[in-house]
Amino acid sequence: MAAIRNRHLGLIYVAPALLFVSAFVLYPLGQLVWLSLTDTSLLGGGTWVGLENYAEALDDRAFWRALWFTVKYTVVITPILMGLGFALALLTSQNTPLKLFTRATIFLPVVIGLGTSSLLWYWLLDQQVGLFNKILLDLGLVEAMPVWFTKADPALAAVIVSVTWKVVGFGMILFVAAIQSINSEVIEAAIIDGASYWQRVWRIIIPLSMRTLLLATLISAIGSMLAFEQFYIMTGGNPRGQTFTSVYLIYQNSFISFKLGYGAALSIILTAIILVFSALQVFLSNRSASE
Amino acid sequence: MSAISQKSAPMARAQRYLVAAICVLVITLMLGPMVLSFFASIKTPAEASASPPNYLPHSLSGENYGKILDYQAGLSTYAGNSFLVAAIAIVLCLVLAVPAGYGLARFRLPFKELIFVLMLAPLMIPYQALLIPIYLNFSKIGLANSHLGLAIVHAVLQLPFSIYLMRNAFEAIPREIEEAALIDGATSFQVLRRIFLPLVMPGVVTVMLFTFINSWNEFLAALIFMNKESSFTVPIMLVSVRTGRLGAVDWGALQAGVIVSVLPCILIYVLLQKYYVSGFLNGAVK
Numbered sequence: 031m032a033a034i035r036n037r038h039l040g041l042i043y044v045a046p047a048l049l050f051v052s053a054f055v056l057y058p059l060g061q062l063v064w065l066s067l068t069d070t071s072l073l074g075g076g077t078w079v080g081l082e083n084y085a086e087a088l089d090d091r092a093f094w095r096a097l098w099f100t101v102k103y104t105v106v107i108t109p110i111l112m113g114l115g116f117a118l119a120l121l122t123s124q125n126t127p128l129k130l131f132t133r134a135t136i137f138l139p140v141v142i143g144l145g146t147s148s149l150l151w152y153w154l155l156d157q158q159v160g161l162f163n164k165i166l167l168d169l170g171l172v173e174a175m176p177v178w179f180t181k182a183d184p185a186l187a188a189v190i191v192s193v194t195w196k197v198v199g200f201g202m203i204l205f206v207a208a209i210q211s212i213n214s215e216v217i218e219a220a221i222i223d224g225a226s227y228w229q230r231v232w233r234i235i236i237p238l239s240m241r242t243l244l245l246a247t248l249i250s251a252i253g254s255m256l257a258f259e260q261f262y263i264m265t266g267g268n269p270r271g272q273t274f275t276s277v278y279l280i281y282q283n284s285f286i287s288f289k290l291g292y293g294a295a296l297s298i299i300l301t302a303i304i305l306v307f308s309a310l311q312v313f314l315s316n317r318s319a320s321e
Numbered sequence: 322m323s324a325i326s327q328k329s330a331p332m333a334r335a336q337r338y339l340v341a342a343i344c345v346l347v348i349t350l351m352l353g354p355m356v357l358s359f360f361a362s363i364k365t366p367a368e369a370s371a372s373p374p375n376y377l378p379h380s381l382s383g384e385n386y387g388k389i390l391d392y393q394a395g396l397s398t399y400a401g402n403s404f405l406v407a408a409i410a411i412v413l414c415l416v417l418a419v420p421a422g423y424g425l426a427r428f429r430l431p432f433k434e435l436i437f438v439l440m441l442a443p444l445m446i447p448y449q450a451l452l453i454p455i456y457l458n459f460s461k462i463g464l465a466n467s468h469l470g471l472a473i474v475h476a477v478l479q480l481p482f483s484i485y486l487m488r489n490a491f492e493a494i495p496r497e498i499e500e501a502a503l504i505d506g507a508t509s510f511q512v513l514r515r516i517f518l519p520l521v522m523p524g525v526v527t528v529m530l531f532t533f534i535n536s537w538n539e540f541l542a543a544l545i546f547m548n549k550e551s552s553f554t555v556p557i558m559l560v561s562v563r564t565g566r567l568g569a570v571d572w573g574a575l576q577a578g579v580i581v582s583v584l585p586c587i588l589i590y591v592l593l594q595k596y597y598v599s600g601f602l603n604g605a606v607k
Binding site: 039040041042043044046047048050051052054055056057058059061062065118121122124126127128129131132134135136137138139140141142143144145146149150151152153154156158159160161162164167175195203204207256258259262263277280281284285290293294297298300301304305308309312 | 337340341343344345347348350351352354355357358361369370371372373374376413416417418420421423424425427428429430431436439440441442443444445446447449450451452453454455456457458473474476477480484509534537538539540541544545556559560563570572575576578579582583586587589590594597598601602
């Protein structure tokens with residue numbers, strides 16, 4: 031009897047959160063599916079059009095370009111973030127008096143807003159007043175203050191530099207934790223056997239950090255697939271719409287052009303892609319938590 | 322401490338210097354942008370917009386900060402909006418996550434697996450996609466362009482992490498404490514309030530910390546929902562400063578705004594670094 035009463039009591043505690051998630055996540059998700067099958071605009075509409083929005087998306091060059099650009103951004107930045115993050119984790123695992131301070135400064139930009147850091151870099155990279163450009167100029171690396179945002183590839187490079195500065199500490203801190211959790215006896219044994227530093231890194235540290243590496247890669251890839259602020263602020267989608275990401279295109283269609291039905295269809299497609307990554311992440315997380 | 326740096330022979334001096342030099346370089350690269358931004362913010366507006374730019378200000382001026390203080394509805398309004406949204410989000414998160422964590426940690430629930438999956442839903446479904454229906458619903462019930470509406474979205478974003486953290490906090494408390502209280506005739510609600518709550522305080526603080534920082538920094542929902550200038554949050558105000566009145570960017574004022582906007586985050590990070598990093602690791606890896 032007590033057990034049964036207990037069960038219901040537990041539900042009472044969990045219920046408010048469940049209702050909240052139902053009202054603001056699950057119900058809107060259902061609505062999103064429905065919206066994507068209508069021609070709803072911000073002014074009204076809402077006639078059933080079946081899969082027309084999806085057909086339009088598949089035919090829409092802007093959609094494919096944005097999706098391709100988002101994938102390109104993700105594929106380029108993820109290895110940079112993971113590689114640098116891991117290198118910085120190794121660096122700040124060295125016994126130097128500077129180790130903790132270095133770690134703290136690398137992590138510092140993680141706590142500031144992506145919008146704010148994008149504005150900071152928008153200034154640093156400006157052709158007229160940008161101090162980052164001035165540094166490049168004074169170091170003799172460029173002959174004139176470079177222009178970043180009028181061509182697609184330099185714009186992408188500029189965004190990658192700024193985002194790397196902002197989030198590289200994220201990977202680093204995860205990898206530091208992974209390295210610290212490695213049993214020191216394993217490493218001491220390798221040292222006694224005469225393994226060099228790099229041999230220890232390749233043969234012990236990397237294999238034993240594999241799960242964290244995978245997890246961080248997934249989290250980072252999901253974040254990059256959902257990129258918005260950095261492009262909205264730094265490139266405005268330019269030049270000629272070449273730096274629109276998927277989320278940016280959804281924003282543009284839904285809240286600038288008021289094509290909510292079409293925006294909903296694009297959102298469903300993006301959600302489906304993200305869901306695959308998320309499911310993998312939750313699966314991996316649960317496995318590492320249960321060990 | 323960290324065993325990987327141990328060498329069979331002591332690390333060569335040259336090598337130690339090299340590592341230290343790389344550390345100094347990294348510190349410079351990480352702090353540089355913010356230091357330069359701070360310098361720009363204390364230049365005179367004319368010097369801040371000069372091309373080519375100077376690294377160091379020639380004369381100190383508070384004028385850029387004055388401009389940001391008086392920008393449109395005034396910085397106090399925008400910062401007030403941001404604090405208000407964060408405060409509501411924090412209250413919502415705690416009111417929902419503390420009981421939910423307690424329920425998940427201390428009771429045998431029917432459909433526990435299903436409940437857990439539902440709790441994780443906000444984590445798996447990108448909120449960027451849900452903003453369209455949420456916006457439509459909020460418009461109908463008068464929550465669009467409202468701070469409560471924005472705070473609800475921010476609370477949704479923080480909920481999975483908060484519930485997870487609170488569940489772990491409750492699970493860490495020994496069963497005996499609770500049993501003793503129940504034998505003494507306390508109800509489960511009394512146990513929660515009088516005995517558990519003080520014990521899970523570190524978890525509560527971490528939830529508050531993360532909800533504040535993420536709400537303070539959140540951009541897209543604020544951009545979409547807040548369409549009345551006076552209800553902007555700080556990040557959206559900054560974008561409107563950037564856009565400028567006549568197309569010309571007021572660089573000095575913009576950097577003053579950047580400094581104002583990062584200040585609370587940096588302050589919290591410096592003061593509560595250990596809390597923040599451990600909460601971060603819990604949220605990401607587990």
